[in-house]
Amino acid sequence: MRRAAPILTVLLIIVAVWYAAAIWMNAPWAYDQAARAEQAAPTLLQLPGLTLDQDRPVLPSPHQVFSELVKSTLGLAPSSKKSLVYHAWVTISGTLLGFAMGTTLGVLLAVGIVYNRAMEMSVLPWAIASQMVPIIALAPMLAVVMNAVGATPLMTKAVISAYLSFFPVVVGMVKGLRSPDAMQLDLLQTYATPGSAVFWKLRLPSSMPYFFASVKVAIAASLVGAIVAELNQQAGLGARLLQGSYYGQTTQIWAALFLSAILAAVLVMLAGRIEGRVLKRMGMAR
Amino acid sequence: MKDTVANSPVIEARNLQLVFQTNDGPVQALKDVNLTINKGDFVSFIGPSGCGKTTFLRAIAALETPTGGTLTVNGLTPDEARRKRAYGYVFQAAGLYPWRTIAGNIKLPLEIIGFSKAEQASRVERVLELVELKGFGKKFPWQLSGGMQQRASIARALAFDADILLMDEPFGALDEIVRDRLNEEVLKLWARTGKTIGFVTHSIPEAVYLSTKIVVMSPRPGRITDVIDSPLPKERPLDIRDSKEFIEIAHRVREGLRAGHSDE
Numbered sequence: 001m002r003r004a005a006p007i008l009t010v011l012l013i014i015v016a017v018w019y020a021a022a023i024w025m026n027a028p029w030a031y032d033q034a035a036r037a038e039q040a041a042p043t044l045l046q047l048p049g050l051t052l053d054q055d056r057p058v059l060p061s062p063h064q065v066f067s068e069l070v071k072s073t074l075g076l077a078p079s080s081k082k083s084l085v086y087h088a089w090v091t092i093s094g095t096l097l098g099f100a101m102g103t104t105l106g107v108l109l110a111v112g113i114v115y116n117r118a119m120e121m122s123v124l125p126w127a128i129a130s131q132m133v134p135i136i137a138l139a140p141m142l143a144v145v146m147n148a149v150g151a152t153p154l155m156t157k158a159v160i161s162a163y164l165s166f167f168p169v170v171v172g173m174v175k176g177l178r179s180p181d182a183m184q185l186d187l188l189q190t191y192a193t194p195g196s197a198v199f200w201k202l203r204l205p206s207s208m209p210y211f212f213a214s215v216k217v218a219i220a221a222s223l224v225g226a227i228v229a230e231l232n233q234q235a236g237l238g239a240r241l242l243q244g245s246y247y248g249q250t251t252q253i254w255a256a257l258f259l260s261a262i263l264a265a266v267l268v269m270l271a272g273r274i275e276g277r278v279l280k281r282m283g284m285a286r
Numbered sequence: 287m288k289d290t291v292a293n294s295p296v297i298e299a300r301n302l303q304l305v306f307q308t309n310d311g312p313v314q315a316l317k318d319v320n321l322t323i324n325k326g327d328f329v330s331f332i333g334p335s336g337c338g339k340t341t342f343l344r345a346i347a348a349l350e351t352p353t354g355g356t357l358t359v360n361g362l363t364p365d366e367a368r369r370k371r372a373y374g375y376v377f378q379a380a381g382l383y384p385w386r387t388i389a390g391n392i393k394l395p396l397e398i399i400g401f402s403k404a405e406q407a408s409r410v411e412r413v414l415e416l417v418e419l420k421g422f423g424k425k426f427p428w429q430l431s432g433g434m435q436q437r438a439s440i441a442r443a444l445a446f447d448a449d450i451l452l453m454d455e456p457f458g459a460l461d462e463i464v465r466d467r468l469n470e471e472v473l474k475l476w477a478r479t480g481k482t483i484g485f486v487t488h489s490i491p492e493a494v495y496l497s498t499k500i501v502v503m504s505p506r507p508g509r510i511t512d513v514i515d516s517p518l519p520k521e522r523p524l525d526i527r528d529s530k531e532f533i534e535i536a537h538r539v540r541e542g543l544r545a546g547h548s549d550e
Contacts, residue, residue, distance in 0.1 A: 184381055186344075187375065187377065187381055189368070190349070190368065190375040191446075192368055192369045197398050201394065201397070202383075205383065283385050
């Protein structure tokens with residue numbers, strides 16, 4: 001309860017500000033309606049009733065978003081194209097595939113960078129440069145290219161996800177693989193240890209805390225990548241966001257937005273749990 | 287000299303030079319080092335920091351490369367000796383892997399060298415007993431005190447039967463009481479295994495108590511100023527440190543260290 005109190009306080013403040021903002025932003029429409037019907041302008045006391053349950057609000061009120069969220073997840077069959085569960089699943093599958101690809105690529109590149117001087121000089125600058133390009137600009141081009149080579153929407157999405165998620169893994173793993181100190185490397189040298197054993201027995205286990213720190217960033221980045229990729233696709237939370245904005249369905253946009261935030265939180269938390277378990281077993285928990 | 291039997295030399299240094307190239311120019315870490323260590327000797331290297339005692343030990347272990355003179359270990363170059371796993375090395379920190387149990391840590395060199403699983407297990411048992419850590423094999427490093435961790439690291443260095451044990455201030459980070467106990471245990475270990483031991487320290491009592499040969503070194507450039515063959519008997523209870531001979535040797539070591547410092 002002591003931990004929940006501050007969180008709940010902040011939540012209450014956010015909700016209060018949100019309601020206030022919804023009244024303020026939706027009020028012009030209410031005034032317009034009154035003017036058009038040649039009625040007197042609504043009083044301040046009438047405003048909440050006229051602004052918090054509009055069909056097409058500028059800013060939907062929290063309870064509208066919440067009921068939309070409940071309706072579109074629990075109220076529909078998960079197989080329905082209108083169900084957010086369906087769209088969320090489409091997004092998650094792309095996210096996880098992209099995350100797996102990105103993480104694998106990231107680890108491989110990091111190993112190359114640590115063991116190969118030429119790769120160290122050449123790969124890292126390009127990896128950094130790759131993250132300078134706004135993904136929102138790159139995604140449509142990648143989609144066209146992927147489409148031309150006959151890739152499925154899932155694959156296209158995964159590639160864009162991987163594009164975002166490999167980077168934190170490279171940076172973290174390079175640092176992690178280099179984390180053993182001189183003494184530990186000297187110790188292995190005294191046993192005339194072959195390079196492969198240095199990697200498997202010392203460098204890789206030592207890098208685990210760094211790996212998991214990267215993974216938490218990478219999984220969130222994967223989700224962002226998948227959603228951006230879906231802006232050019234038919235299904236998924238990203239597609240749902242775009243459809244919402246085409247048809248002025250602000251409530252739908254906000255519901256999708258909240259679901260993606262919840263997904264991101266769940267994925268990062270899951271990664272955190274696995275991190276905790278693994279590092280505890282390895283005696284490396286802080 | 288009466289206790290040192292004429293034995294075969296294990297480590298021989300002749301006119302050994304070692305110069306480090308640093309950003310501030312070359313630094314002479316070792317200059318004209320001549321020393322013979324015989325089989326079964328317990329040799330301590332003592333001196334202030336920067337005197338090259340650790341550098342010399344590392345050169346024996348082929349962790350540093352001399353820039354002049356000759357250095358042989360078992361008649362081979364240090365690097366050849368390293369490849370033949372001629373020595374076990376104990377660092378100042380235990381450096382145990384937190385993700386391995388104590389037994390797992392001791393198995394590390396055995397896995398790398400390629401002993402069979404059964405052989406690994408029996409060797410772990412044997413060295414755990416040797417350092418008096420029997421029954422602690424399944425514990426993880428964080429469950430052990432600093433002194434016990436350092437004993438485990440000694441067990442790790444002993445596990446693969448190297449004839450030479452090189453120890454670089456192994457007890458430097460431990461408190462005096464733990465240190466005394468471990469010194470006693472190292473002596474027992476040495477008596478039981480008959481290994482040749484090179485031991486770096488900056489504690490005069492530690493050096494005198496443990497060694498058959500004390501090498502006093504001084505800095506800038508790192509060189510040997512005195513080599514003392516200890517007349518103390520092989521059996522050394524802790525209270526030998528109050529004996530006349532002990533105090534005399536300690537005095538001579540202190541004089542040697544002071545002489546080395548006079549050029550500052």
